Amino acid sequence: MNTGIPLEYFLVMATLMFFAGVYGFITRKNLITILMSVELMLNAVNIMLLAFNRYLYPNQLEGHFFALFVIAVAASEAAVAIAIIINIYRSFHSIDVEKTDEMKY
Amino acid sequence: MNLDNFLLMRHELVLTIITLIVLIADLSIKEDKKQRIIPIAIFLFGVNAIIGFFPVVTGNLFGNMYKISDLQCTMKNVLNIGVFIILLQSVEWLKSTDNKLKISEFYLLIFSTLIGMQFMISAGSFLMLYLGLELATIPMAALAAYDKSRSTSAEAGVKLILSAAMSSAVLLLGITFIYGTTGSTYFDVVSLKFSNNPLQTLAFILFFSGMAFKISLVPFHLWTADVYEGSPVNVTSYLSVISKGASAFILIIVLFSVFNSISMIWKPLMYIISVLTMTIGNLFAIRQQNMKRFLAFSSIAQAGFILLGIIGANGVGMTSVIYFIFIYIFSNLGAFGVVSVIYYKTKKENMDDYDGLYLTNPKLSLVMMLALFSLAGIPPVAGFFGKFFLFTAAATSGYYWLVFIAVLNATISLYYYLLVVKAMFINKSDNPIAYFKTDAPAKAALIMCVVGIFFIGFLSVIYSYMASISYGI
Structure with missing residues (x-):
């Protein structure tokens, strides 16, 4: 079994990363930065999956596979989101969330 | 593993093949004749919907990753019927000049989201559920930004x-904690190792928040109205x-088969969320003027009623949820069908524009009225039976106060549904929507909806079949 960095360190760091992402998602005004915050959250989840797999269940690979799929899905999500953001830029001439408020309440 | 096993996932396989055929057909048709793709796609999807009704073999694939039984098969068929009606309704819109070059994109995106949903329903592990969910969500955003x-x-x-x-x-964080505490992502293993210790409860709540977002339950509903409009x-x-x-x-399957050991935690949670969803959805629906926003809030309120069936946690509950959604497809698509026909003919979608619609377009107003009565749950039409069984499911488990609140909310919802009926039948208008002919496919779709609204409630075969395949905790 590993004698290096304990599991808790990974979990604490990943949690901090995740909530940094949540904070960024809520406070940022630029659509691209919001997208980056979401990616940060997904990466935090990946770290957690890998740490759980490596430390608690070293004989199986489910966590590793899951992380691989999450990376692929995150990439495709970013592709579609950026395509839509480009479209937003064409119609609003800005990617600021405060400008994209044609529909409210 | 032999090739016959693959036939277990024939819903998804046939749909994937159809998607590929549409893609190839699109490449081989010239730019000015792209409209030819419409009948091809609708015909192929009709074939797919019929193939879905062939009797199923129960089994699982890929080491329990994928499960199929009569229950999942029925759920997929219900979705197939709904998508078929939507395809018929969208013909007129796809023929407009704006969409000349991207007709097939609509079909590709809608079919891939449907494949995602069907894999999600058949999921036997959280990995499959997550992939299905994402496959259902990412193309959906492209569809929303279609214009x-x-x-x-x-x-x-x-x-x-x-x-x-x-x-x-957030949902992934929940799944990660589930994996961390149980050591598996498979439903069978997780359900055995799940208990109500704090970390697993947290994992469940995170997972549930992610799912609640998709069903747009309050307080996760804020995206709904804007996206729908x-x-x-x-x-x-x-x-x-x-x-x-x-x-x-998928929520009801996961709650009943994976999280059944912590039902004492999710029942009170459902109770509160159900009350909040029904009430807030209804109160916000009252003040809407845009028809799409109005139907968005009404669909939030309907989601609150769906929870009533889940909270019962018995066989009646699962049956009533499937049955309610089956009826909800016909009634909501009837209402949306009329809204879409009027929007593409006249570009009007506000409630005021519907004033005096009965005098100019009596058939459309009658269809709209029936659909709204069915959504509100007025006795002779099917919507009443759907709501009735949901209330039965909650009452069987002793949630009388919840049923009482739900009945109150059903009454409130009647008020705003009747506002639309009043606009169409009673309000006078100087400038009503002129008479127009509905295009044939949309007419066929509306007739299907009306037949569904009238007869599903009286065909007890449907309910008893759904009851025979459902299970409780």
């Missing part, structure tokens, strides 16, 4: 994809009926 020239459409798309990404990150009408009906239905199906 490239309209800025509200792009706004709806970006709102959908960013909030969906956020919610799926901005998307093209037919995409809105797809979002509000098929997407919501599929997520409700």
